[in-house]
Amino acid sequence: MSVIEEKCKKKGVRLTEQRRVIAKVMSDSKPTFGSKDHPDVDELHKRVSLIDKRISIATVYRTLKLFEESGIIERHDFKEGKSRYEPSTDEHHDHLIDVNTGEIIEFVDKDIEELQIKIAKKLGYNLIDHKLELYGSKKK
Amino acid sequence: MSVIEEKCKKKGVRLTEQRRVIAKVMSDSKPTFGSKDHPDVDELHKRVSLIDKRISIATVYRTLKLFEESGIIERHDFKEGKSRYEPSTDEHHDHLIDVNTGEIIEFVDKDIEELQIKIAKKLGYNLIDHKLELYGSKKK
DNA sequence: CAAATCGATGATACATTATAGCAATTATGC
DNA sequence: GCATAATTGCTATAATGTATCATCGATTTG
Numbered sequence: 001m002s003v004i005e006e007k008c009k010k011k012g013v014r015l016t017e018q019r020r021v022i023a024k025v026m027s028d029s030k031p032t033f034g035s036k037d038h039p040d041v042d043e044l045h046k047r048v049s050l051i052d053k054r055i056s057i058a059t060v061y062r063t064l065k066l067f068e069e070s071g072i073i074e075r076h077d078f079k080e081g082k083s084r085y086e087p088s089t090d091e092h093h094d095h096l097i098d099v100n101t102g103e104i105i106e107f108v109d110k111d112i113e114e115l116q117i118k119i120a121k122k123l124g125y126n127l128i129d130h131k132l133e134l135y136g137s138k139k140k
Numbered sequence: 141m142s143v144i145e146e147k148c149k150k151k152g153v154r155l156t157e158q159r160r161v162i163a164k165v166m167s168d169s170k171p172t173f174g175s176k177d178h179p180d181v182d183e184l185h186k187r188v189s190l191i192d193k194r195i196s197i198a199t200v201y202r203t204l205k206l207f208e209e210s211g212i213i214e215r216h217d218f219k220e221g222k223s224r225y226e227p228s229t230d231e232h233h234d235h236l237i238d239v240n241t242g243e244i245i246e247f248v249d250k251d252i253e254e255l256q257i258k259i260a261k262k263l264g265y266n267l268i269d270h271k272l273e274l275y276g277s278k279k280k
Numbered sequence: 281c282a283a284a285t286c287g288a289t290g291a292t293a294c295a296t297t298a299t300a301g302c303a304a305t306t307a308t309g310c
Numbered sequence: 311g312c313a314t315a316a317t318t319g320c321t322a323t324a325a326t327g328t329a330t331c332a333t334c335g336a337t338t339t340g
Contacts, residue, residue, distance in 0.1 A: 016288065016335090041326080056290045061327065077217065079271075081298085082326060096263055105263055112255050116274055119249055123236055125276030131219075132272050134256055136265030156307080156317065181297080196319045201298065221327085222297060285338075294329070305318070310311105 002027035004087060007072045021051050022063045026073055030087055038076065038084040038104050078104075078133060096134040142167035144227060147212045161191050162203045166213055170227050178216065178224040178244050218244075218273065234272040 004023035008015055015023070025047045029037050039047070045060045064085055067073040075083045078097055092113070096105040112132065120127035144163035148155055155163070165187045169177050179187070185200045204225055207213040215223045218237055232253070236245040252272065260267035 014287080018289070054290085058291075058328090059289060062288085065328095077219065079217065081217075096260060096265060098265070099268055105265075107259060107263060109255065109259055112252065112259070115249065115252050115255070116272075119247060119252070120236060120274050120276045121279075123245055123247060123276075124279050125236060125238070125245075125274070126279055127274055127276045128239055129275040130273060131275075132256075133270060134260050134265070134267055135269040135271075136260045136263075136267045139261075139264050139266055154307090154316080158318070194319085198299090198320075199318060202318085205299095281340105283339085285336100287334105287336085289332105289334070291332095292330085294327105296325100296327085298324085298326105300323070301321090303318105303320090305316105307314100307316075309314080 004067070004072055007088075008067075008070070011070050011072065013066065013070050013072070018052070018055050018059050019063050019066075021048055021055060022060060023067075025051070026067070026085065026087055029085075038086045040080075040082050040084045042082075044085065079135075094132040094134070096136055099135050099137055144207065144212055147228075148207075148210070151210050151212065153206065153210050153212070158192070158195050158199050159203050159206075161188055161195060162200060163207075165191070166207070166225065166227055169225075178226050180220075180222050180224045182222075184225065219275075234274070236274040236276055239275050239277055 002020075002024040004027045005015060005020055007013075008019070008023060013019075022044070025044060028047075029039055029044075041057070041060055041064065044064070045055075045057045048055050048060060064073065064075070068075050068085070072088055073085050074088050075085055076095070077083055078095075091108060093106045093108045094112070096107060097103070098105070116130050116132075117127050142160075142164040144167045145155060145160055147153075148159070148163060153159075162184070165184060168187075169179055169184075181197070181200055181204065184204070185195075185197045188195050188200060204213065204215070204223075208215050208225070212228055213225050214228050215225055216235070217223055218235075231248060233246045233248045234252070236247060237243070238245070256270050256272075257267050
């Protein structure tokens with residue numbers, strides 16, 4: 001059983017044959033290195049179709065939305081006009097996007113996290129969410 | 141002459157009657173307080189139409205793109221699926237978005253800026269650009 | 281087990297944001 | 311002033327995502 005499928009069970013998200021396939025594809029979308037793939041809807045639909053070509057793109061959209069609202073996966077809107085997804089992780093991380101290759105590198109920085117909370121507080125707000133994206137080019 | 145119009149001159153961006161109107165509207169979109177309005181294309185077209193109702197939405201799109209590519213204004217893609225614009229400022233700033241009201245508060249934080257450069261460097265990248273958005277709710 | 285009920289799916293229409301194409305207009309250089 | 315080039319307005323089109331609706335399937339209820 002895939003990691004995402006297990007999370008669905010835990011959270012009480014009903015599973016169907018289609019959702020199981022999408023869960024598997026999302027689970028497999030997490031390479032072992034810092035650089036991950038973060039597929040978009042179209043790419044996910046392609047991968048899903050390899051397993052079962054009768055699964056509609058509408059179901060992919062609906063299932064991703066469902067998983068996202070359940071906190072099982074995360075949606076990102078980088079500077080492209082379309083959403084990209086990744087399985088939720090225990091530890092929060094941010095992203096550095098290589099402007100030349102589109103490669104995405106994940107990183108964690110405790111100092112930045114703390115600073116953000118502090119800034120929000122100073123402005124009279126409770127921090128609910130944040131988005132930090134760095135765009136850079138590889139040093140030579 | 142509006143602030144944006146002057147910048148166009150400086151940068152050699154050709155001005156037309158329509159562009160002058162859009163430049164004026166963008167220049168006026170900067171209130172005096174920390175909280176600014178960051179209008180979207182539709183809102184800008186409405187404001188532009190009050191001055192000259194023959195200006196097409198296509199021209200608004202084109203002109204905003206032109207201004208943005210010239211570094212005269214900045215485009216932001218907050219979590220809404222559409223772009224919002226503001227005049228470029230000398231000093232870089234980030235945004236805190238009130239999740240309840242949609243109000244946008246600008247802030248500057250040197251520590252965060254430095255940290256970002258350091259993180260990129262550690263990952264082997266030169267920082268070209270970044271996006272930091274805080275989403276919060278007003279403290280009571 | 282059969283009937284009724286409820287949610288999920290697939291296909292497609294629609295909504296929204298933005299860009300592209302093209303003829304008409306306006307501005308620019310000579 | 312005329313030829314050329316850029317700009318504009320209108321509209322069609324692209325891209326992403328949501329809504330609709332008939333059908334299917336599973337689950338509950340009696």
